[in-house]
Amino acid sequence: xxxxxxxxxxxxxxxxxxxxxxxxxxxxxxxxxxxxxxxxxxxxxxxxxxxxxxxxxxxxxxxxxxxxxxxxxxxxxxxxxxxxxxxxxxxxxxxxxxxxxxxxxxxxxxxxxxxxxxxxxxxxxxxxxxxxxxxxxxxxxxxxxxxxxxxxxxxxxxxxxxxxxxxxxxxxxxxxxxxxxxxxxxxxxxxxxxxxxxxxxxxxxxxxxxxxxxxxxxxxxxxxxxxxxxxxxxxxxxxxxxxxxxxxxxxxxxxxxxxxxxxxxxxxxxxxxxxxxxxxxxxxxxxxxxxxxxxxxxxxxxxxxxxxxxxxxxxxxxxxxxxxxxxxxxxxxxxxxxxxxxxxxxxxxxxxxxxxxxxxxxxxxxxxxxxxxxxxxxxxxxxxxxxxxxxxxxxxxxxxxxxxxxxxxxxxxxxxxxxxxxxxxxxxxxxxxxxxxxxxxxxxxxxxxxxxxxxxxxxxxxxxxxxxxxxxxxxxxxxxxxxxxxxxxxxxxxxxxxxxxxx
Amino acid sequence: xxxxxxxxxxxxxxxxxxxxxxxxxxxxxxxxxxxxxxxxxxxxxxxxxxxxxxxxxxxxxxxxxxxxxxxxxxxxxxxxxxxxxxxxxxxxxxxxxxxxxxxxxxxxxxxxxxxxxxxxxxxxxxxxxxxxxxxxxxxxxxxxxxxxxxxxxxxxxxxxxxxxxxxxxxxxxxxxxxxxxxxxxxxxxxxxxxxxxxxxxxxxxxxxxxxxxxxxxxxxxxxxxxxxxxxxxxxxxxxxxxxxxxxxxxxxxxxxxxx
Numbered sequence: 193x194x195x196x197x198x199x200x201x202x203x204x205x206x207x208x209x210x211x212x213x214x215x216x217x218x219x220x221x222x223x224x225x226x227x228x229x230x231x232x233x234x235x236x237x238x239x240x241x242x243x244x245x246x247x248x249x250x251x252x253x254x255x256x257x258x259x260x261x262x263x264x265x266x267x268x269x270x271x272x273x274x275x276x277x278x279x280x281x282x283x284x285x286x287x288x289x290x291x292x293x294x295x296x297x298x299x300x301x302x303x304x305x306x307x308x309x310x311x312x313x314x315x316x317x318x319x320x321x322x323x324x325x326x327x328x329x330x331x332x333x334x335x336x337x338x339x340x341x342x343x344x345x346x347x348x349x350x351x352x353x354x355x356x357x358x359x360x361x362x363x364x365x366x367x368x369x370x371x372x373x374x375x376x377x378x379x380x381x382x383x384x385x386x387x388x389x390x391x392x393x394x395x396x397x398x399x400x401x402x403x404x405x406x407x408x409x410x411x412x413x414x415x416x417x418x419x420x421x422x423x424x425x426x427x428x429x430x431x432x433x434x435x436x437x438x439x440x441x442x443x444x445x446x447x448x449x450x451x452x453x454x455x456x457x458x459x460x461x462x463x464x465x466x467x468x469x470x471x472x473x474x475x476x477x478x479x480x481x482x483x484x485x486x487x488x489x490x491x492x493x494x495x496x497x498x499x500x501x502x503x504x505x506x507x508x509x510x511x512x513x514x515x516x517x518x519x520x521x522x523x524x525x526x527x528x529x530x531x532x533x534x535x536x537x538x539x540x541x542x543x544x545x546x547x548x549x550x551x552x553x554x555x556x557x558x559x560x561x562x563x564x565x566x567x568x569x570x571x572x573x574x575x576x577x578x579x580x581x582x583x584x585x586x587x588x589x590x591x592x593x594x595x596x597x598x599x600x601x602x603x604x605x606x607x608x609x610x611x612x613x614x615x616x617x618x619x620x621x622x623x624x625x626x627x628x629x630x631x632x633x634x635x636x637x638x639x640x641x642x643x644x645x646x647x648x649x650x651x652x653x654x655x656x657x658x659x660x661x662x663x664x665x666x667x668x669x670x671x672x673x674x675x676x677x678x679x680x681x682x683x684x685x686x687x688x689x690x691x692x693x694x695x
Numbered sequence: 696x697x698x699x700x701x702x703x704x705x706x707x708x709x710x711x712x713x714x715x716x717x718x719x720x721x722x723x724x725x726x727x728x729x730x731x732x733x734x735x736x737x738x739x740x741x742x743x744x745x746x747x748x749x750x751x752x753x754x755x756x757x758x759x760x761x762x763x764x765x766x767x768x769x770x771x772x773x774x775x776x777x778x779x780x781x782x783x784x785x786x787x788x789x790x791x792x793x794x795x796x797x798x799x800x801x802x803x804x805x806x807x808x809x810x811x812x813x814x815x816x817x818x819x820x821x822x823x824x825x826x827x828x829x830x831x832x833x834x835x836x837x838x839x840x841x842x843x844x845x846x847x848x849x850x851x852x853x854x855x856x857x858x859x860x861x862x863x864x865x866x867x868x869x870x871x872x873x874x875x876x877x878x879x880x881x882x883x884x885x886x887x888x889x890x891x892x893x894x895x896x897x898x899x900x901x902x903x904x905x906x907x908x909x910x911x912x913x914x915x916x917x918x919x920x921x922x923x924x925x926x927x928x929x930x931x932x933x934x935x936x937x938x939x940x941x942x943x944x945x946x947x948x949x950x951x952x953x954x
Contacts, residue, residue, distance in 0.1 A: 247942040360863070364818055364856040371825050371849045378832075378842035385842055386828040409883060416879030416913050584917050585925045588910040591883055592903050595890040596933055600943040605891040612887035619880055623873045624814035646840045654838020 200322050203551030207559055212255050215248065216556050219256035220563050223263020228271055228575045229586060234282070235522045235632070236408040237264040239400045240593065242526060243600040250534035251549050255556040257530055258510075261523055262557070265506055266310060266564050269499055270575050273302045282467050282502040285474040289487060289494030301436040302495050303572055305444050307565045308436075309500035313452040314561035317507035320456055321514070321554050325543060328515035332540040335516070337647035338658050342668035344641045347512075347520060349672040350461055351633050353679040362630045365621075369634020370641070372397055379643055392606040399529050401598055401607050402635060403522060405614025406621065406628040408594050412587050413619045436492070444496035447477055451500030459505030460512065461520070473501035507557055513538055514550055518640065522629060525636035718813065719802035725820055726794035729786060730757040760784045761791065782831065789827040794820055808869025815861025822853035879913045886910035898946040899937070903930040 206212065222244075226237045241260050245253040265282060272283040273290035286306065293302040335343070352362040375386045376396025387393035436444070454476060455469040477497040478487045487494045512520045517539030519525040531538050536546065543550050568575075598611045621628055652658035660666045724731075730753075737750040748756065760783035767784060780788070797816055806812045825846060832843025863869070886906040893902035907926040911917045937943050 243937075243943060244941050360856065360860055361814070364815075364853065364860055367849055367853040367856055368818065368821065371822070371846065371853055374829075374846045374849065380840075381833075381842050383832060383842040385832055385846060386825060388828070409887065413879045413883050413913075416883070417876045584911070584914055585921065587883075587913070588886070588907045588922070588926065589929050591886055591910040592890070592907045592929060593933065595887055595906060596899065596903065596937055596945075599890070599894055600937060600941075600945060603945065605894055608887060608891035608894070612884050612891070615887070616880060616884060620817075623875060624810055624817075625870065626814060642845045645845070650839050 195326070196322055199326075199547065199551050200555065202547060203322075203553075203555030206251065206548050206552030207255065207555035212252055212552065212556060213559065215252045215256040216259045216560050217563055217567070219259025220263040220266075220560050221567070223260035223265075224267040224270070224564070224568060224571075224575070225263075225578070226260075227264030227267025228578050229267075229590070232411065232590065233407060234261065234264045234268065235403055235526070235629075236411065236594075237267075238523050238526045239403040240408060240597050242400055242530060243597045245530060246533065246600075250531075250536060251552050253530060253534060254527070254549065254553050257527060258553055258557055259560045259563075261527075262310075262314070262503065262506060262560055263564065265502065266307070266568060267575070269306045269310075269502075270303065270568075270572070271579065273306065273495070274299060274576055275579055282470050282506070283498070285470050285498045286495055288474070289489070289491050292488065292490035293492065293495065296490050298490065300572075301440050301492065304569055305436050305440060305492055305496050306499040307569055309444065309448040309451065309496045310503035311561045311565045312448050313455060313500035313504035314507060315558060316452045317456055317459070317504045318554060318558040318561075320508055321511055321557075322551075324460075324511055325515060325550070325554075328511065329540045329543050332516045335664070336662070337644040337651065338662050338665040339668065340516075340518075341641055341644040341648055342659055342665040342672070343516070344518060344637050344644070346668045346672040346675075347461075347518065348630075348633065348637060349675050351521075351630050353675050357625060357627060359676075359679050361626050365626055365628070365630040366634040369631040369636075370638040372402070372631075373635045373638025374642070379639065380646065390606070392602075392604055392610075396639075397610065397635070398601065398607055399525060399632075399635060400601055401611045402614050403526065403632055404594055404598055405611040406618030406631065408590070409612060409615025410618025410622060410628070412590060413615060414622050415583065416587065440492050444492050447493035447497040448500045450476065451497035452504045455501030455504030456508045458501070459508030459520075467502075469505035470498035470502040473497040503561075510553075510557075514543060515540060517542075519636050522632040522636065525632065528636070715802055715804075715806060718806070718809070719798045722794060722798040722801055722816060722820075725817075726791045726798060729790065729824065730761075733757070756783050757787075760787045764788045764792065785830050786827050789830060790820075790823045793823055804865055806864060807867060808864040809872045810864070810870040812861050812864025813872065815857045815859070815864060818857030818860060819854055820857075822850050822857055826850040826854070878915070882913035883910050886913075895946065896950050898948045898950070899934050900930055900947055901949060903933055 207216070222241060223237060226232055226240065227234065232240070238257065238261055242257070245256050248256065268283040269286050269290070272286040273294050276287050276291040290302045290306070293299065348366050352359055352366065373396070375393055377383070377387075377394060378385055384394055451469075451473040454473045458469040458472060474487075474494060474497055477493050478484050481487065481491075481493065506523075509520045509524055512518045513524045513527060517537070519528050519538075528538055536542060536549065594611070595608050598608050599605065601607060618628055621631075648658055649656070658665075659669060734750055734753050734757075737748055737753045741750065760781065764784050764787040767780065768788060797819065801812075801816070829843045829846035829850065832846065833841035834843050834847070835841055886909040889909055890902050890906040893905060904926055907929060908922070911922045911926070934947055938945055938947060
């Protein structure tokens with residue numbers, strides 16, 4: 193316990209240094225700025241802004257990226273409430289009650305409750321990361337390659353179960369992602385695989401390139417289908433009175449608490465925690481409410497719970513990354529990318545070898561959340577004005593900005609072309625109702641899975657039963673199998689669909 | 696939205712069969728796409744002078760491979776001498792022939808959920824292509840994985856999954872393919888390509904502005920006056936932000952203007 197406080201204190205000492213504070217602030221602001229733009233989700237935001245952190249020292253770069261991440265998420269909820277356009281999947285449910293509140297002229301309280309809920313959840317999640325970090329790291333040291341492999345299988349299955357739409361299609365997307373991750377040099381022999389003698393492919397497909405293609409460009413192309421000016425219902429009234437009333441606070445406090453708990457738990461699980469956390473929190477609130485009919489008509493608990501849950505989950509999803517070195521979702525995968533560029537290999541060793549980095553980042557999360565609440569609420573007016581920028585001007589800007597960003601990662605024009613190709617591919621995926629998120633997760637986990645699979649089999653001398661004879665590995669696989677069976681079972685499927693239909 | 700929005704009316708047999716023919720043609724094209732692309736690359740090679748096969752060589756090699764593949768396979772199946780197959784023959788055997796079979800199947804069968812069916816077929820095509828692309832890699836060596844083991848395992852897995860997705864599109868009713876638009880995709884892609892081609896020789900200012908204006912063609916709602924102003928402003932902003940503020944080196948102006 194004492195050690196915990198010492199660690200946190202150390203973290204705050206790192207995070208509070210003027211330069212890191214500054215980077216955290218800039219990250220949160222820029223993240224919100226881009227996150228507010230409709231059609232750019234968290235993943236695309238982080239991918240797009242990744243290059244701007246390259247010139248910074250590692251600690252600063254990660255602090256800024258973390259700031260961008262929750263800034264983007266906050267920006268997403270702002271658009272959900274004000275224009276009924278969720279900036280990303282995690283704030284889809286916020287539109288249900290948030291936009292209704294805005295229509296009733298209560299946009300101010302909705303925005304501030306979202307911010308307060310996020311802040312409270314952020315505080316709890318920060319403490320949780322600090323508490324769980326060290327013990328989980330010691331568990332991680334007991335993990336052999338077989339356990340790692342099984343854990344990643346479990347994570348992928350989670351992603352499948354939690355994705356909306358067809359389970360089969362989600363699994364197919366994961367397989368495709370894993371296959372794409374194989375392009376490039378083989379880790380052990382260095383043999384060039386499926387690279388067709390193209391030098392730029394020798395290192396494999398860049399993760400940021402693919403992410404930008406299927407999440408950035410594809411989304412732009414898709415939005416253009418509906419014509420540049422879709423039906424954007426802007427809330428025209430001036431936003432007055434940010435402060436929630438006492439009644440609002442009393443109503444939303446328990447919802448914030450429940451959302452935080454639910455979100456924290458779901459965030460730790462690998463496989464897209466933040467999205468399901470917000471859905472689960474909303475459904476849960478509605479189930480236990482004394483008067484469920486109020487939901488969907490501007491109930492403040494319907495804003496407080498999902499917003500707290502998605503923020504809690506967004507932060508606790510750092511836990512598997514920092515302790516086990518496994519990115520549980522696509523945003524964390526981009527974080528891995530950023531770490532690798534700075535020469536840091538995420539995993540159990542990072543916590544011991546680079547306490548500055550880990551604890552500094554954890555502390556900066558808390559500071560970043562505080563900044564969001566202090567700075568963003570007064571700035572709501574600016575974000576709204578940004579939303580009034582017509583899409584016909586916005587989308588060419590995004591295209592150019594993304595293109596420059598991709599080019600700057602490796603100074604490679606081929607990367608830009610690849611991102612464009614993946615943009616078209618992403619458009620095709622959308623048309624055929626395939627989800628790109630599992631594909632990206634597969635691509636992220638692919639190299640790690642292959643490496644651990646090969647190592648496990650090498651150690652066991654080619655005996656595949658090693659995954660079942662080692663207790664930890666066997667139980668992880670068992671959980672994965674049970675989850676998969678449950679997901680395919682018709683009764684649960686119906687329930688699962690219900691959750692998503694409510695959006 | 697994988698619900699049943701696209702119910703085919705029971706009696707409408709004529710319309711689906713016409714669409715099926717189109718689908719079969721598209722799959723046929725997909726089946727020979729790698730060969731066609733290689734010919735195109737070889738044609739481009741005539742202009743830019745690269746080392747590699749000439750178009751006529753490519754054409755004859757693939758033509759011969761497509762014809763020879765079956766007899767070669769038959770001879771191998773009969774156990775007559777295991778000669779290594781050339782890469783072109785492998786492409787024909789692993790990728791083109793299975794897809795030709797699929798095209799034939801598509802033409803014959805009644806497709807009840809085109810969205811799923813064609814999605815699954817495309818996944819199968821990707822899987823087959825990956826199987827061909829990794830066919831030159833070494834497989835298992837004793838009990839340790841070779842470089843080709845994992846790609847092949849996943850290729851087979853994806854092939855199976857794609858087949859099952861396609862099968863659901865034949866068995867159960869489902870959604871139609873959502874309508875495609877050409878304007879947005881075309882101009883956004885063109886803009887990206889322009890940027891990629893222009894950034895090295897012409898620099899950020901020209902490439903950025905050009906791709907801004909090209910992508911603005913992606914919608915009919917563009918007003919050129921304001922687009923030009925915003926485009927120039929954005930280009931200046933990026934030209935200051937990336938090289939100077941962020942310190943990411945990239946050429947700003949055309950190469951022939953910079954001494």
